[in-house]
Amino acid sequence: MNPETRLFIDGELVTAASGATYPNINPATEAVIGEVADAGTADMERAIAAARRAFDETDWSTNHAFRHHCLQQLQAGLRAVQDDFKQQISAETGAPMGICGGSGPQCEVPISMMDFTLETLPDFQWSRDLGIAEPLGQRSRRLVEKEAIGVVAAVTPWNVPLQINLAKCVPALAAGCTVVLKAAPDTPWSATMLGRVVKEHTDIPAGVFNVITAADPVAVGEQLVTDPRVDMVSFTGSTAVGKHIMSQAADSVKKVFLELGGKSANIILDDADLGSALLSSLAVCFHAGQGCAIMTRLLVPRSKQQEVEELLKTYFGFIQYGDPAAEDQIMGPVVNQRQYERVLAYIERGKNEGARLLLGGGTPAHLSKGYYIEPTVFVDVTNDMTIAQEEIFGPVLCVITYEDEEDAIRIANDSPYGLSGGVQSASDERALAVARRIRTGTLMVNGGNYYAADAPFGGYKQSGIGREMGPEGFEEYLETKTIAIGA
Numbered sequence: 001m002n003p004e005t006r007l008f009i010d011g012e013l014v015t016a017a018s019g020a021t022y023p024n025i026n027p028a029t030e031a032v033i034g035e036v037a038d039a040g041t042a043d044m045e046r047a048i049a050a051a052r053r054a055f056d057e058t059d060w061s062t063n064h065a066f067r068h069h070c071l072q073q074l075q076a077g078l079r080a081v082q083d084d085f086k087q088q089i090s091a092e093t094g095a096p097m098g099i100c101g102g103s104g105p106q107c108e109v110p111i112s113m114m115d116f117t118l119e120t121l122p123d124f125q126w127s128r129d130l131g132i133a134e135p136l137g138q139r140s141r142r143l144v145e146k147e148a149i150g151v152v153a154a155v156t157p158w159n160v161p162l163q164i165n166l167a168k169c170v171p172a173l174a175a176g177c178t179v180v181l182k183a184a185p186d187t188p189w190s191a192t193m194l195g196r197v198v199k200e201h202t203d204i205p206a207g208v209f210n211v212i213t214a215a216d217p218v219a220v221g222e223q224l225v226t227d228p229r230v231d232m233v234s235f236t237g238s239t240a241v242g243k244h245i246m247s248q249a250a251d252s253v254k255k256v257f258l259e260l261g262g263k264s265a266n267i268i269l270d271d272a273d274l275g276s277a278l279l280s281s282l283a284v285c286f287h288a289g290q291g292c293a294i295m296t297r298l299l300v301p302r303s304k305q306q307e308v309e310e311l312l313k314t315y316f317g318f319i320q321y322g323d324p325a326a327e328d329q330i331m332g333p334v335v336n337q338r339q340y341e342r343v344l345a346y347i348e349r350g351k352n353e354g355a356r357l358l359l360g361g362g363t364p365a366h367l368s369k370g371y372y373i374e375p376t377v378f379v380d381v382t383n384d385m386t387i388a389q390e391e392i393f394g395p396v397l398c399v400i401t402y403e404d405e406e407d408a409i410r411i412a413n414d415s416p417y418g419l420s421g422g423v424q425s426a427s428d429e430r431a432l433a434v435a436r437r438i439r440t441g442t443l444m445v446n447g448g449n450y451y452a453a454d455a456p457f458g459g460y461k462q463s464g465i466g467r468e469m470g471p472e473g474f475e476e477y478l479e480t481k482t483i484a485i486g487a
Helices: 041-057 064-080 082-093 108-112 114-123 161-175 189-201 217-226 239-252 274-289 302-316 337-352 405-413 428-435 470-475
Strands: 007-009 012-014 021-026 031-037 127-133 140-148 151-155 178-182 209-212 232-236 255-259 264-268 295-301 356-359 376-379 396-402 421-424 478-486
Touching (some): 007 041, 041 151, 041 217, 082 189, 108 114, 108 161, 161 470, 232 239, 239 255, 264 274, 295 302, 337 356
Parallel strands (some): 151 232, 295 396
Antiparallel strands (some): 007 012, 007 209, 021 031, 127 140, 140 478
16 A cells, blocks of 8 residues: 655654554454554654744745645645555545545545645735725725735544545645644544655645644644644544634634534425435445534424335445445445444434434444444434434434424524535425525535535534635635735
């Protein structure tokens, strides 16, 4: 697989200062597939210092044409090694090759999505003239300038690691920021490989981009988010960790971008064709349900519950899984032993709270290795149950019945989260009207898909702060300065 096992600090691929490494484990086989540098606080100190120096002492933040040139090189370099990337991502995430190649979100698609940033950068309006006015009787010409925010801490998860690494680092670099990327410990190669590509394929100056991997992310992670030399933290992960990062960053009043958990509702209205509408429920099997925006609550008319149950039994029976090399599978294992035990504990809690297990709920008999969990569907779920309120991050679907459209909207909004959702109806107009009343950052209506580089992604409520991708995602990494000149 030709992985990169070293850190990338101040323009060099280096081992950890202590010489420590830790194993990278394939969740589909539970086998050690290699190792990676285990960074400590000394390594993080070097990375932060390098990023600070590169921002303060080079023209990276102001040389827009040079940045565009370097990011073009980065995209070309990523494409040159994308076959290695696909193998590595499949091995360390457990995602089957069916979602690591082609139109899957794990490799080729996020590399192609860099096009949006590359097209945005040359024409971006870095300065605008507000003209002359006389505030408080002082004749003044006013300018509004956009400037890079500074040093960015990019803290990323393990579910779609390359996609999220690029979604944070590419706009930040394009905006003129310098970056310290702290990867999830479970998927280190998806970050360290970026360091190799930057080193071998680009003219990005030393210190502008740095990569840290660590078996225990707490010490180096807290060092990164609390350091006053870091101007912004961009984090994707659980809501609990996001809250902690907010509190840790508060002392130095850093800007914080958070893309957090979800418990998205898929509303099937009473006029929808059940046969086609319920196919969307299979999304809980995609990457074993390890996606924050996956619709894990299925809201259906109470009058159609029996028909829904029969269709779900049929549809979920078609899901095959267990072969990481398979191009025709969408489901793999969950990422590690801890997550495996966590999901199974949620399933037990669902049963104990009175939900009825329609199918799944355990470990597959045909697989003796790997952190696999059967596709699981609960029915007779009420929205106050733990499995309906908390993010499980596994292949678990909760079916909740509603009385009428108003009841469906109430249930969908009765959540601490607000990341995504869906509405399906025989009428686009009716579905859109319902969608506009759902308090979430993204919605899919009648099979539409918002996932694209030009579409902002993020959540309401405890699903986060700010937006990733799209123009809004680019501007997250910019400060706004207003200048008045006496006229």
